Amino acid sequence: MKLKPKKLILLFFLLFYSHSAFAHRVNVFAWVEDQTLYIESKFAGGKFVKHGKVTIIDPFGNELFSGLTDEKGNTSFQIQKVMDHSIIVNAGEGHQGTWKVFAHEISGHEPEDHEATTVLEQRSNIQSTNLNCISEDQITKILDEKLKSVHGQLKIIRQNKENKIRDIMSGIGFILGIFGIFALMKSRKNQP
């Protein structure tokens, strides 16, 4: 098979220009700010998903957006409608991660469902209420909403900081245990 110059250059680039490594798991996180959906994607080791394919689909499976992440694994999307947004980041070679932004997380638009309406109504009620009259429930709801993006980022950090050695050792232990059970089963079968 003869390789064309373009393919040879691509092959050379792929083989010798090695930059960020990545493991298989792709962590995706998205949050809403000022009618914009911000998307962050990283591999399990913490490396950015550079130029990963991002697809956003609506609840009916229609594609709303298709693009690539930047050098830092980020991209953004201007929200057109209040509804659930499913984000898929494909890092190639069968590796992808997903994240769902629910309608009620999207603010500043006319809500379409009951949940989103409730959240927005609560917010406008709170704004017009004297601070002294805010109930504990309302404060909790405001804080929950504000801290959603922080929670998501903490989740990613926690996932990345998993004790890999501990998991590897437990995996080996499981394997040896499983084969121990197999040995037990076989030895019982062989008993006269």
Next chain:
Amino acid sequence: MHISEGILSAPVLIGGTLITLVGAGIGFKKIDADQLPKAGVLSASFFVASLIHVPVGAASIHLTLNGLIGILLGWGAIPVILVALLLQAVLFQFGGITTLGVNTIIMAFPAVILYLILKHSLITQNRRKQSVIAFIFGFMAALLSTLLMILSLYFTSDAFNEISSILLAINIPILFIEGIITAFCITFISEVKPDLLLNH
């Protein structure tokens, strides 16, 4: 080489699971009780080797040692790799539960096919010939695994057609590494414990 959840189409997933179940059943029957410790160690080796990733351009590659497992276990390679892949999916989210069948086919079946073709040629007193055959075993097992991965992606979506040659190119270094490691291991085993090559 692990395909994640949500990539493959349902027919590919179902077909892969069914074939793997049959293969694992045959493999499990063919492993003798005294071979199970060896199978456990090989499964653990596969589990750890697949976690070591080498960056190649925008992707990463990893060892599978499926050629070595094929030489030492034959049909037993299927349940051995299935168990390791299951734990990788559960503990590290590498691959996935629904793709377990397809991933097992990708990594275990080339080992079995090569075992059926080359098993007799490995039993030789000529060490150099044995090393060369072991290298071919490791190289070809990794190559067939890569081709199977490309094939399963091809049957899922046309979008993967364009990157097929790139995927193959990315995996070229690992083919040689697999071949060299397999040749080294088999040479070592035939020196210190040759009966490991004969008793299955």
